[in-house]
Each structure stands twice: as C-alpha cells, then as structure tokens.
Amino acid sequence: MLKSTFGRPSLKTVLKTTTVAGLAAVMLSTGIPAQVVNSFAAPVTVTAPQVPSFADVVSAVSPAVVSVRVQSDTETASNDERGSGFSFGGRGFENLPDDHPLKRFFREFGGQEGPGGPQAGPRGRDRAERGGPQRPHHLRPTAQGSGFFISEDGYVVTNNHVVSDGSAYTVVLNDGTELDAKLIGKDSRTDLAVLKVDAASRKFTYVNFADDNKTRVGDWVVAVGNPFGLGGTVTAGIVSARGRDIGSGPYDDFIQVDAAVNRGNSGGPTFNLNGEVVGINTAIFSPSGGNVGIAFAIPASTAKDVVADLMKDGKVERGWLGVQIQPVNKDIAESLGLSEPKGALVVAPQEGSPGLKAGIKQGDVITAVNGDPINDARDLAKKVAAFAPNTKIDVSIWRNGKAQSIEVTLGNMATDETTTTDSSAGEEDSKPSTEQALASLGMSVQPSEDGAGLTITDVDPDSEAAARGIKEGETITSVNNQEVSSASALNKVIEQAKKDGRTRALFQVEANGSSRFVALPINEG
Incomplete structure (x- = not known):
C-alpha cells in the first residue's frame, strides 16, 4: 500500500510503482494527484487441432432424407397398448418376463403423455403431431417418422414400426414438397420397411449404405x-x-x-x-x-x-431350423466337457421342425454351421436366417462328449407354422415316494406325480441352486441329457460325471411349460 504525506504519494514511492510492468502508468503533474491507468495482459489463446465441420456432409445428404407421415383408418390404440416414455422400436418388449428390468421400466413410466409430447404408441411407433394438410375424413394421422431415398426413382427406407398400421403414406422432402407413397414391403423381425414415391418425372437425391x-x-x-x-x-x-x-x-x-x-x-x-x-x-x-x-x-x-x-x-424369406436355444456359459460348457463357452444349447426342437426331422436333440450344442463357428445363440439365429429356405446345411453338434455332424434341409420361417412342445418325459414307473435330500446340491426332490422327472420340494436359500434361480415346485427332467425320474437315478448320473472328471452337471429344469438348462457344481460339501 502506498504511503504518503498529507494524502499524496511521495515521488520515490511513485517511481517504485511505475516499475511494475503491466500494472499501471503514473502521470505526475504539479498540484494534480497521480492517476493510475490500467493495462491488461493479452487474452488466452490456444492453438489446437479443430474438430472438422459436418456442414459439407449435411449439405450433401439432406436432400435424400425425408419425413414420413402415416394415416390410418383404424381407431387409436388404448392406453394399455401404448408404449411408455421409451421408444424401443417396439419389437417384442411386451413379451418380456414380468421381472425383466425393461418390463419394470415400462410399468413404472407408462402413460399416455410424456415430457416431450405424445408418447410412443403401440409397438413403440412414433405418434403423429395433429394438424398438417387435410386428408379424407376417414383417414387420420397416426404416426410419423423419418426415412431416406436409396434410389433416384423414389424408393424410401424407414422403420416397420412407423408404417405398420398405416393405410396411406406421405413423404415430405427437405424443401417441404409432399408426395404420396405406397408401401412396398415390411419386415417386423428387423423393423425395416420400404416405401415407393411415384414421381416419374423427377429424379431424387439418394444415398448408399456403408460397409x-x-x-x-x-x-x-x-x-x-x-x-x-x-x-x-x-x-x-x-x-x-x-x-x-x-x-x-x-x-x-x-x-x-x-x-x-x-x-x-x-x-x-x-x-x-x-x-x-x-x-x-x-x-x-x-x-x-x-x-x-x-x-x-x-x-x-x-x-x-x-x-x-x-x-x-415385398417380403423376406429366411431359413428356419426350428429349435429353441440358449447361450452356453462357462458352467454349462464345463458340465458338458466343452473346451470353451461357445455355441448354442438346444433346449427343445420344435415339433415338425427341420432340426427335429434331421435328428437334432434336446441337450445338443450346435457349434458350427457349414464349418463356420457359432459364438452364441444369437449368432446361430443370424447365420441360419441368412440362408434361403430349402438350403441344405451341415450342422456341427456336441453330444455326449463327442462332436458330430448332421445335414439339415432348412424350412421357411415366413411360412412354416410350428408350436413349441414340452420336453419329452420318461416312461411312467412305480418309484419310491420318499423325499430324499440332495445335500451337495442344496435341494430336496421327489418323483413327480406323473413320473416324468423330479419335483423340487425345497431349495436351500444359500445354495448354488438358489443362486442360479432354481425354485421350489420346478421339475428336473434330465441331468447331463439323461432323463431322471428318481433321486437314485439323478445320483447315478452325477457319480458318472465325477468319474469323467467333471465338476458340474447340466440340469434341465421345467416350469410353467418352459424349459431351461442350469449347470450346478457336483463337488461334495
């Protein structure tokens, strides 16, 4: 702080102050107090690589992108059919188990209106904003979405869930031009649809698919x-x-x-x-x-x-194998003697399916198709669907600790109608009804009333079986792909697995008409 006599700084002090660069310039004048003029440093600047602008890309592709308006002569869906605040494309979420986290989200956040306006409608489709050009009185705007041209003669790609309930379609170009379109075809399994704009005198800007x-x-x-x-x-x-x-x-x-x-x-x-x-x-x-x-x-x-x-x-035909499958995890792989957790485990072949006719059985693990390895259940579904119906394929399976090959002539997923059947049951036989505790597995079982498998009567809540989701009242139908209808038969299979050097056994469990496989440890204690 400057000190001065009679309120005015001394010359010595002023001169010392002026030596501080960039802070002030002091002007002295007889009889006039010193004035301080502020001088600031230059602002911070950084020389760094700049993110490229998207303007050139947007300018080039925008004419190919369109809005899709859908009109329908059907009634608006009830609130129960509407989606929640989620827009998932609406394919299959209504079939999720009740305890699935996405199903819980649907229940908790469901409703007709949401923060951003109308909620997703039936099957997750995007609800239309009211208004716009007038249409015939029997048609109402029911959905709207987006799309894009893939050819100069007016083919437009969009989502199936946008157009699925429509009776009339309008494509709006980026310059505001409205053109009527017709539905060429749609595929619910991939949620894709194709529209066609009829404008013979006009060539449209279109885009290509990338690799x-x-x-x-x-x-x-x-x-x-x-x-x-x-x-x-x-x-x-x-x-x-x-x-x-x-x-x-x-x-x-x-x-x-x-x-x-x-x-x-x-x-x-x-x-x-x-x-x-x-x-x-x-x-x-x-x-x-x-x-x-x-x-x-x-x-x-x-x-x-x-x-x-x-x-x-206007349609998509896919090859169809007809088997219910589930992933192979590490425990299941170990229980079956597989070297790694890959492939698709067959839970049940469907009645009359190509897979059943060719000899694929419950408990088989499909490891390859035409020599192409199968990573998981989803990979198998995609690979099979890529073949045309009536194609003969070589299916590699793992059965009873050995690799085998089966030739299958694929069916047509688009036309074949099948129903899933319950797992085959063993012959009815007179079995002891005395409940036997399987201490090492953490559960108690007794023969089922119909003799087909073992009914689980108790599960230790601290056991591996409980941790794997096995519950009282479910039925064990097979162990390591061998049918069991008594506790002694179950123990026999487990003992054989131990002799084979395995530490886990594969249990097939049924409940409410559905079946799944669970690998459980079979070590003592």
Whole structure:
C-alpha cells in the first residue's frame, strides 16, 4: 500500500510503482494527484487441432432424407397398448418376463403423455403431431417418422414400426414438397420397411449404405431426421458400441450412438463422414421420453440385404431350423466337457421342425454351421436366417462328449407354422415316494406325480441352486441329457460325471411349460 504525506504519494514511492510492468502508468503533474491507468495482459489463446465441420456432409445428404407421415383408418390404440416414455422400436418388449428390468421400466413410466409430447404408441411407433394438410375424413394421422431415398426413382427406407398400421403414406422432402407413397414391403423381425414415391418425372437425391464392418467405436456419426415432427434436424455424436442386444428379437445387432435421437427420428439414417448410411435409427433408451444419449441403429449390413429383398418381392424369406436355444456359459460348457463357452444349447426342437426331422436333440450344442463357428445363440439365429429356405446345411453338434455332424434341409420361417412342445418325459414307473435330500446340491426332490422327472420340494436359500434361480415346485427332467425320474437315478448320473472328471452337471429344469438348462457344481460339501 502506498504511503504518503498529507494524502499524496511521495515521488520515490511513485517511481517504485511505475516499475511494475503491466500494472499501471503514473502521470505526475504539479498540484494534480497521480492517476493510475490500467493495462491488461493479452487474452488466452490456444492453438489446437479443430474438430472438422459436418456442414459439407449435411449439405450433401439432406436432400435424400425425408419425413414420413402415416394415416390410418383404424381407431387409436388404448392406453394399455401404448408404449411408455421409451421408444424401443417396439419389437417384442411386451413379451418380456414380468421381472425383466425393461418390463419394470415400462410399468413404472407408462402413460399416455410424456415430457416431450405424445408418447410412443403401440409397438413403440412414433405418434403423429395433429394438424398438417387435410386428408379424407376417414383417414387420420397416426404416426410419423423419418426415412431416406436409396434410389433416384423414389424408393424410401424407414422403420416397420412407423408404417405398420398405416393405410396411406406421405413423404415430405427437405424443401417441404409432399408426395404420396405406397408401401412396398415390411419386415417386423428387423423393423425395416420400404416405401415407393411415384414421381416419374423427377429424379431424387439418394444415398448408399456403408460397409459398417469398417465402423469403429469412437467414429463420428451424423443423424438426420424428423424429431417431434419438427422436420429436417441434424445431430452429431460418436459410435458408442457395436453389437448391442436390447432384447427385441433374435437378430439384435445394433449400433449404439450418442447423437441426439428422439421420437420421430425412427427410420432416419445415421451417416459417417463420407455421407454413407452406417445405420438406421430404430430405438432409444429413455426413462424421460427424450434423448439421454443412448440410441440404437440397425447396421447397414443387415439393412442392405433386407431392403434388397423387400424391393424385389415385398417380403423376406429366411431359413428356419426350428429349435429353441440358449447361450452356453462357462458352467454349462464345463458340465458338458466343452473346451470353451461357445455355441448354442438346444433346449427343445420344435415339433415338425427341420432340426427335429434331421435328428437334432434336446441337450445338443450346435457349434458350427457349414464349418463356420457359432459364438452364441444369437449368432446361430443370424447365420441360419441368412440362408434361403430349402438350403441344405451341415450342422456341427456336441453330444455326449463327442462332436458330430448332421445335414439339415432348412424350412421357411415366413411360412412354416410350428408350436413349441414340452420336453419329452420318461416312461411312467412305480418309484419310491420318499423325499430324499440332495445335500451337495442344496435341494430336496421327489418323483413327480406323473413320473416324468423330479419335483423340487425345497431349495436351500444359500445354495448354488438358489443362486442360479432354481425354485421350489420346478421339475428336473434330465441331468447331463439323461432323463431322471428318481433321486437314485439323478445320483447315478452325477457319480458318472465325477468319474469323467467333471465338476458340474447340466440340469434341465421345467416350469410353467418352459424349459431351461442350469449347470450346478457336483463337488461334495
């Protein structure tokens, strides 16, 4: 602090002050107090690589992206049929188990209206904003979404759940032009649909599908669509993950992106920086009904083949094996003597299915198709579906500790009607009814009333069986693919597994008409 006599700083003090660079300049004048003039340092600047602009990509692709309006002459769905604040593309979530976390979310957040406007409608489709051009009185706007041209003559790709309940369709170009369109075909299993705009005198700007196998987690992507009916809207983000399974169907293989995607973006494209379509937006995860940075897109590799089939004859035909399957985890692999947890475990062949006719049995593990290894149950479904109906394929299986090969002529998933049957039961026989405790397994069993398997009468809550979800009242029908109808038969199978050097056994458990496999430790104690 400056000290002075009679309120005025001394010359010595002033001179010392002026030596402080950049703080002040002191002006002295006889009889006039010194004045301090502030002098500031230069602002901070950083020279760093700049993120490239998306403007060139957006300018090039925007004319190819359209809004899709759907009109219907059907009644609006009831509230019970509506989705929640989630827009998952609406394929199969209503069939989830009651204790599934996504089912709980649907119950907890369900409702007709949400924070961002109308909620997703039946099967998760995007509800239309009211208004717009007048249509015939018997048609009402029921849904709207996005789409994009894939040919200059007017073929448009969108989502099945956008158009599934429609009777009339309108495509709105980015310049506001409205054109009528007709539905060429749709595929509910992949949630894809193709429309055709009839405008012979006009050539449309269109885009191509990318080779999404080259798309990496962390790559930039740009989503273009029609969120909340606002029209052409662009958002950007990165690829967050690949190969996502969200439980909507057997062919789940979604690309997850964090670009802002909302209701109305369904059916719209996600582009790479070359202006190629890497995915088609189909679902979001959102407790609030709006974007939270988790969106899912159908990979271009999947869409390309399905769209080609739809354009050809309006339908998609897939090979059909007809077996109920589940993944092979580490415990199951060890119990069956497999070297690694890969393949698809056959829970039950369907009655009259190609797999059953060819000799595939319950408990088989399908390890390869035409020599191509099967990683898991979902991988098997995708590989089989890629074949045309009536194709002969070589199915490699693991049965009773040995590798085998079975030739199967595939059926047609689009036309074959099948029903799942319960697991085969053993012959009825007179068995002791005395309940026997299987201490090492942590449960008690007794012969079933019909002699088909063993009914579980008690489960130790601290046991491995309880941890694996086995419950009182369920039925054990087989162990290591051998039918058991008495506790002694069960123990015999377990003892043989121990002699074979295995530490786990594979239990087939039935409840409420469904069957599953559970691997349990068989060591003593």
